[in-house]
Each structure stands twice: as structure tokens, then as C-alpha cells.
């Protein structure tokens with residue numbers, strides 16, 4: 001403040017004029033525009049999260065990272081619902097605070113903005129104990145409510161009752177695909193896991209290389225899959241359906257192509273799937289398929305891949321016993337088809353640069369036969 005009692009800012013009267021011009025109704029209009037824009041943004045984001053679930057079944061595969069919609073607000077598992085309910089409560093709490101602050105600001109802008117001829121110093125309230133206590137206690141209570149609800153939700157999601165009897169599924173992150181094992185049913189598969197509905201499932205995640213993050217937005221919470229460590233999430237799906245999952249932590253060049261599907265089925269269908277998955281890969285039913293099988297064993301495919309019921313028992317790459325039945329190839333980079341299997345085997349690096357799978361310099365007829373054999377493994 002200057003000696004003559006007038007407010008003085010660092011940049012002189014120009015800044016003072018700007019501040020004054022923002023007072024009164026002009027300031028309130030600006031504030032209203034800000035509040036409207038923020039509300040519109042919040043509505044847009046939350047409705048997108050809720051609506052994306054409706055696009056599940058028709059999601060284009062292999063069309064970019066958006067292929068796996070984020071629909072955490074459309075939970076299909078009690079744990080995902082616990083988390084989305086917490087989100088809505090905290091959003092509502094924040095919304096109320098936001099509008100009260102905007103309202104208080106608007107009232108103060110109108111009431112206390114500079115009026116012509118009013119040049120004396122405004123009343124000073126520095127050190128007012130009632131105000132100090134109020135603006136410390138009210139936020140503390142608001143944050144305490146959020147904290148208690150968060151702890152209750154964390155407990156419900158991370159330590160459900162009867163956890164010991166849950167069906168155990170192992171999810172192992174690889175650059176860039178997911179391996180799934182269900183020890184109880186001797187299932188080893190990749191990029192697609194089936195789960196029984198209304199059944200508590202314990203997913204034990206780990207990684208063989210770098211840190212990945214396992215998440216099926218509609219079914220569980222996000223969890224880091226880290227090397228030399230095991231982290232656990234629980235799923236208890238309340239309806240059948242196909243739910244997209246993906247890796248949610250940047251883990252190298254093809255992080256975006258580390259997508260997978262969780263197919264929730266009735267217990268009977270799930271068991272039929274598990275029996276089939278654990279069983280041997282189909283024997284070639286055609287001459288071309290038989291040729292393809294010989295190509296598979298004449299190359300080094302078997303040193304990285306397993307096909308149940310054959311001498312192929314490599315573990316570096318995905319288990320291929322039933323590869324033809326899966327939704328996509330190589331974490332979703334290509335939709336599953338015989339033609340795409342052929343494209344992939346011809347030169348994987350075109351579709352997934354940096355993937356461990358090398359290109360094999362195969363004759364066209366051999367490539368054809370190999371793709372036919374792989375696609376017949378359903």
C-alpha cells in the first residue's frame with residue numbers, strides 16, 4: 001500500500017485497473033463460465049467412462065490403443081463397483097465444495113468489488129480466529145470422510161471374505177503379452193482368460209521382465225505386475241460377458257499392444273473351456289495342416305512355444321495349443337484369422353517392432369500350411 005492509503009500493485013495503476021475491471025458482474029460472468037466449463041468437462045469424462053462399456057462387443061480389434069475401452073464406471077464385479085461407488089461419492093463431495101466456493105466467490109465479487117469514490121482501505125480480517133478455525137476444520141472433515149471411505153473400500157477390495165478358497169489365476173506379464181495359468185485346471189494360455197461368474201477369483205500377477213500393470217477396468221482394480229514379486233487382485237464377476245483388459249503402465253515400444261480379454265462364463269461353460277484348454281492341441285485334419293505341422297517342427301517354433309500333446313514345449317512365447325480360438329493375435333495387434341496368422345509369422349516385426357518373435361524366411365507354400373495348422377488349433 002502506498003503512503004496515501006491507496007492499494008498499489010507491483011505493476012502500478014495498469015494492473016489495478018485490470019483487477020477493478022474484473023470486479024462486479026463482469027467477474028461473476030467469468031466465474032460462471034469457468035464453473036460451466038468445468039461441470040461440462042466432468043460430465044463428459046464420467047459419461048464417457050460409463051458409456052464405453054456399451055461398445056465392448058463391437059470394439060474394433062487392432063485399430064489402436066483405443067481398442068480397449070476404459071469403462072471402470074460400468075463395473076461388472078463387486079470390487080469394481082466398490083471402487084466406482086467411492087469415485088461417485090468423492091466426485092459428489094468435490095462437486096458440492098466446488099459450487100460452494102464458486103458461490104462464495106461470486107457473492108464476494110459483487111459485494112466487495114471497488115465502487116466509485118470508495119478509496120479507503122477495506123476492513124482487515126487477518127488473524128480472525130473464527131475464520132481460521134472454520135477454514136481448517138471444514139476441509140479436515142471433508143478429507144476425513146474421503147479417507148475413511150477410501151480405507152473401507154480398500155479393505156473390501158483387497159481382503160474379501162473367503163479369500164483362501166478363491167479360484168487362483170496367475171497373470172504373468174511379458175513384453176508384450178499376458179500369460180495366464182489356472183493351476184487347478186492345468187490351463188496355460190495367453191491374452192485371453194476365461195473366468196466363472198459369481199465366483200471369487202484371486203489373480204496373482206507377476207512379470208518376467210519389466211514392470212507391467214494388470215487391469216480389467218470393469219472387473220478389478222489396477223495392479224502393478226512386477227518382476228520377482230507377486231501382487232494380488234480379486235475379481236467376483238456379477239454377469240457373463242467379454243471384458244477388455246490391458247497393460248496400463250508403459251513397458252516398452254509395444255506397451256499399447258498388450259491387450260487381453262476376460263471372458264466371464266457360467267461355471268459349466270467355464271469348466272468346459274478349461275478342460276479344452278488343458279487338453280492337447282488338435283491333430284491336423286487336412287494335408288495342408290499336416291504340412292504346416294511339419295513346418296512348425298522343422299523350424300525352431302517348438303523351442304519357444306508349447307502345443308499340448310506334441311513335443312513342442314517351449315515357454316518363452318505364448319502357449320499355442322488353442323491359439324486359433326483366441327480373439328486376437330499378439331496382444332490384439334491383429335484380429336484372429338488364418339490370413340492374419342500368416343501375416344504375423346511372415347514378419348512379426350512389421351506389426352510389433354521389438355517383439356521377441358523373429359521373422360522366418362519361409363516359402364509361400366510353407367507359410368500357408370503353417371498358418372492353416374495354427375488356425376486349426378482351436
Ligand code: CUA
Nearest residue numbers: 212247249251
Ligand atoms: Cu506391459 Cu505396458
